Amino acid sequence: MLMSDERSAEESVVKLFGDPLRARIVRLLASEQMCTCHLIEETGARQPTISHHLKVLREAGLVEAEPQGRFTYYRLRPEAVAAVARDLDGLAARAERAQRVRRPCD
Template sequence: MLISADGVADEAVVKLFGDPLRARIVRLLAGEQMCTCHLVEETGARQPTISHHLRILREAGFVETEPRGRFTYYRLRPDAVAEVARAIGSLAADAERARGSYRPCD
């Protein structure tokens, strides 16, 4: 779903952490479910900016919504974050195996 066929999490990582504000939103949502007004209050960003980042995260499959009265609450999907973490762990394992392995120059 989030990881490319070659197992690299490039696009998913960019969606999660490619922008400092979006990374902050992800960290905040990891701690509790929040609505846009909470995220505006916590970050100091404007509501349209928060909504833009939430849309990116929602479309990438990292955030889901739950209507509660007049408000929509956002929560981080732990399974989606875990999938990226597994891909990054695999990348780290590949890098460890590559230590001391040099491609010959022509």
């Protein structure tokens, strides 16, 4: 996942943290690889809900899956999270510079 502008960073942040349950899944996967059954146990959410959030995160390139027998383990992609962090850092730097810029009103 490569982000080219602040809109991409915003979209990725929404994918990561735009939903409280999805944010919780991201935090859990930041600590260890888990299968759906673990995420259900940890969050109390239903399987279809967990699967939906994992799909959103996979499609965004933030999470990857690895089949292990009859289970599939999910892990957060550190390079994708680092790319989001870099983009947010750039956005923060622009916001800092914007503190000195004011567009005049007509």
